[in-house]
Amino acid sequence: MQWETVIGLEVHVQLATQSKIFSGASTAFGAEPNAQASAVDLAMPGMLPVLNEGAVRMAVQFGFAVNADIAHRSVFDRKNYFYADLPKGYQISQMYHPIVGKGEVSVNLSDGSERTIGIEHAHLEEDAGKSLHEDFQGQSGIDLNRAGTPLLEIVSEPDMRSAEEAAAYLRKIHAIVTYLGISDGDMSQGSMRCDCNVSVRPKGQTEFGTRSEIKNVNSFRFVEKAINTEVERQIELIEDGGEVQQETRLYDADRDETRSMRTKEFANDYRYFPDPDLLPVEIDDEYIDRIRDDLPELPDTKQARFITEYGLNADEAAPLVQSQTLADYFEQVARGSGDARQAANWIMGELARLMNQNEVEIQDCPVGASDLATLILRVQDGTISGKLAKQVFEALWNGEGSPDEIIDKQGLKQVSDSSEIEALVDQVLADNQAMVDDYLGEEVAKKQKKKFNALVGQVMKASQGKANPAQVNDILQQKLTSSD
């Protein structure tokens, strides 16, 4: 049987407001437990929520970025459940009238195709606190610093058909929120979290299979792995004659498996109803227009601009716009060096390789954009060879100085003095009479070329890679021809 996977994602994005969504407490990360919990966050008796306008603005910005309908009137609801890190016994969320309506994003896949993923809606809500189950001798500690941090929950349509699409969608959402500056998007710190709804169905069937929800998957890589693992589990289960249960599951990255957390019978009845402490959020066209006019350039627009302005093709431009920082870095290198293609090649080649190898993100990259631009210029102006440039780049990565200092210190400057090169050539010819004879005796042109190149290699080696290769070619050719 051929199976089709159906995936929908719920992405929770912590918004980068200075203070919480309903209180004046700071949202900064890393404070002592409960140091950033106000009386409102602690749900002390008589305390009331007051909406942070910044969160509304950010939600509207996001709405524009995904071409969504912006609700002129949205309503906060109470989502009721008891948990120790949920101080009020309800979470303030938006169930019935979310601020962002239907929208869509397009994602690029590795086979070069483009897919459009629908966004069902996005709504504002508050984060809960954290329960700490270690270090308290069988009891639990509660840290309410996170309680009340604004979240934008972005709910996709069940439009994704593979784990790769899901990961690409998640990356796109990440790019959008970081471009907008409405979140730091840091998944390792929980600034962006993802629940994956996964089901399978026989190919060609129109109705959906029963889905499971994988909670809190916290990296791009894990999203892909968790979905693939879950899809395999579901297919195996069905093919063995079983049935998928509607349930919530947890992904265990260490064992690469999903585990049941709670089944439908034990699902909470959240008893949503409009929060009477908050007025409906009414926003007018003027407010919306002002936000639209102030929007920064977004990934899709930037990609299009990179293609027209820098002459890149789509495959080159797409990875560069994945993050604002990377795109900015590219533009600095492209402008500094005047060679956008080389800039793109260096960034997606050597730089990406070293970043991967050292697990470093672009914002922590030790090679400054202006240094990379200088390096490209030094290749262009013949100061160093393209080959040695990689050596300089590694030295830049290791913080050994500026490109010129490194070239100088390591004596990598290209030798273009013809008398110097001639001397080298003479030396090589003298030392390798056998190779010369070999070359001269060869009659097949293709084989002769190969033997010539071997001699060029000897000269380059003798120059420690510094000789200008074009000049070496010319002089060697000359010498060999004259010795005919």
Add this chain to the structure above:
Amino acid sequence: MHTSTLSELARALEAGETTSEALTRETLERIRAHDGRYNSFITVAEERALEQARAADKARTDGRAGPLTGIPFAHKDIFCTEDLLTTCGSRMLENFAPPYNSTVAQKLDDAGAVCVGKANMDEFAMGSSNETSYFGPVTNPWGDGLVPGGSSGGSAAAVAARLVPAATATDTGGSIRQPAALCGLTGLKPTYGRISRYGIIAFASSLDQAGTLTRDARDAALMLNTMAGFDPKDSTSLDREVPDYSASLENDLSGLRIGLPKEYFSDELSPAMAEQVRSAVREYEKLGATVKEITLPHSHLAVAAYYVIAPAEASANLSRFDGVRYGHRCDNPQDLNDLYLRSRSEGFGEEVKRRILVGTYALSAGFFDAYYLKAQKVRRLIQQDFTNAFNEVDLIMGPTSPSPAFAQGDKTDDPINMYLEDVFTIASNLAGLPAMSIPGGMVNNLPVGLQIIGNYFDEARMLNAAHRFQQVTDWHRQVAPNSA
């Protein structure tokens, strides 16, 4: 001095005939000597009150005295008072001293008023007879064994017993007006949003409104002048100018259009009560008002809608009392569920549990539409009734309660019968309209309340009408036989 009204005491203080310290000492002594009979106070704040009194006297010497400076009064124990026990009549908060002031408490503090203690009340303001308080029932000074009404029964009894000249109170479905009626007082519930709810322990957020219990309308105006106003900490408070409510008290009533809803003179009201109300209204005709019958066709649905909406909101509002951060916590909880179960079972009384269950049920999946949403529809119809009525009349008048004070224990086994105590008061809460009760007659030597309902923000007109009535009648001057 206990025979004086608040305004008379203010004049005496102004004239230097007494000091706040002397008044406060006298008040505290009278509470100590007599409150055993009424149980109207949960907490008496002797030291704190005397300190405030001395500060008030100093303010007066420094020329910084306002109309309320130095006046002793009581807060209903639902208003959070900094570092002073605030129990809400519940075992749950038996030991709770908030680290903050409610906005009302802060405003009265700032005005130099002296809080002598916290008045008894039905637990979490749920009750119409002040028999649900964890701290014992309150006795009406109008007769041993009689209830003072509820939920602001302690505030009402304390004023009727002449222990204090005024008390704060709250009204969710009649909790100011019904006790005012049963204790022969002037009780004012302003427009929803007129007084900040910040720091008032929430019962039903969309209905709760703070107000006053005083001996006459002049005193109510003085209190309201200080208590009213927009508060950025309460999103539902309204940003509207606060007029000087004392300034319009003497306005002429000729031409005032009064409406009597025919639905308020039905079988629920005894002929004796109806006659007292009609005779009070005749006084208004003598004062130049015109009276006509009006209809509020959805009145009969008010109690039913209220007992869905109020418990629904309460079920969520009271979730925060979970034994985790403050309030009652059971001994040796075995796990989180046990902590919740026993802390709440032990901390809440029967009526509170009943309403949490009713509210939880009304919001549950499958019932939400039939109960909560339908009740909200009824609420809009009731609002519309009033809107239509106020196109024809300036004020609506009728009975406050179906009967005068009843005996303790009479209705405790019959919750529905108890809920019908609020049959005439609930509609104005549902509509958010200002309403008051003033002494309008006597039946069986017990006070009868005349209810006055005004249009939104029409408190000045209501107080004016109440004051003019009190100039020509002396129902409000009747002294309870068991008063101190």
